[in-house]
Amino acid sequence: MAAPDNTTARPREMLARARSVLRICTGSFRDLVPIIAVVAFFQIVVLQQPFPDVERVLVGLVFVVVGLSLFVQGLQIGLFPLGEGMAHAFARKGSLIALLAFAFCLGFGTTVAEPALIAVAAKAAEVAGTAGFIVDSESSRSTYALHLRLTVGVSVGVALVVGVFRILKGWPVHYLIIGGYGVVVLMTGFAPPEIVGIAYDSGGVTTSTITVPLVAALGVGLATVIRGRTPLLDGFGLIAFASLTPMIFVLAFGMIV
């Protein structure tokens, strides 16, 4: 299906790469086994009826396993080394503006392409269309999904800017987090109820496959360069912000749209 490799790579390198795709494949498959086991148990013991369209689902699961494996492998060979190197370089460079701009773009760029977020945004648009919350057409759905993803992307960008600023200043993380949840609670009272569920969910969705490793690299890079910061604590802080701000921004998105 996919052999998007440069043909100039030496055979040995290709072999090593294929082997590591295979290894990640078994890893992704292991993630699926518990899901398959639970579903099979409920189908056989509780419902006692066959799963409809089972072949299609199985083919789809193969797509999921192979797709996730290639995706993770691609991140590891290409993007993570580049992103980590840059995070360290910016942490050392000492220009505040450049660092903050990089933090924003990193948060935005990695979140917009996050697979779990694409899934949730697509579902949200579909449901909003069916419920008549937005005009029910193919184009308005995809616009809604895109806007939702852009909103979450911007919010993670802002989260990283605030988080980086916090690491530089050494503010304690829990005041900001608890204050942020206060804002969430307050905004929930004013936001249209249709957006609340989506907003709360988008907080948990953002911190996943692409975002966490790159963001952690930035946090750890900064914390190592600046004196008196512990990598474990400060790398964590960024991720906590990245799951908080999407709630605030998506609630605001619901109030505006």
Add this chain to the structure above:
Amino acid sequence: MPILIDTIDTALETLADVAPIAAILIGFQVLVLRRSVPNLRRVVAGFAYVLAGLTLFLVGLQEALFPLGETMAAQLTAAPLAGGGNVSWLDFGWVYAFAAAIGFATTVAEPALIAMSLKAEDVSGGAVRARGLRIAVAVGVAVGVALGAFRIVTGTPLPYYIIAGYFIVIVLTARCHKEIVPLAFDSGGVTTSTVTVPIVTALGLGLASAIPGRNPLLDGFGLIAFASLFPMISVMGYAMLSEWTQHRGRGAAPKEEAP
């Protein structure tokens, strides 16, 4: 073959999704840091892998993960709803059981969680057992997803649950050992993996559309929020419990701590 056309369509959309990251990384590297991209060939190959992988994943999402969650929701609610008349929330026992089972099963083997729990054992000097922590997080997710399913069945407002949950988190944060707090907060985020999110989302939406009187938009979302909230509570609870038993068990016969 429709799946092929789907795949090509998805590939084009994916290209548009991945382009911004590429532009940002390369833009900053070349324009701001003024360095050439090291290992350009590997980076390009990496992007090609990401593109192909994301495309396949998104097709599989539509073909398998969404239908899995939706079909299970429809089938599990079919039996209690078939009787007609008044159905109480007690009739949906299997729905809660399925929600809890899928939450527990997908979490307990999560690689990010395994890595984190080993680190926690290290940080706490062995007071927190890695195995116990993993089970605490998985139980937290199971309770969270089951409670979220209960909320959809009863149609009670989501903010009450979440706000009450965060209140508990704040209280526990104040009472808990300081070292466990970051790990507990982190465990909320690591539990929801790329495979779990679509299934759980589809399960919630399937429930909300199957049960009469529920609006998918109002009631269908929120399961992920539950799944990220409850591990924080269960991890801090577990840490306090294990500290307490260690304190109390000192001098007494050594007993089994983690299940």
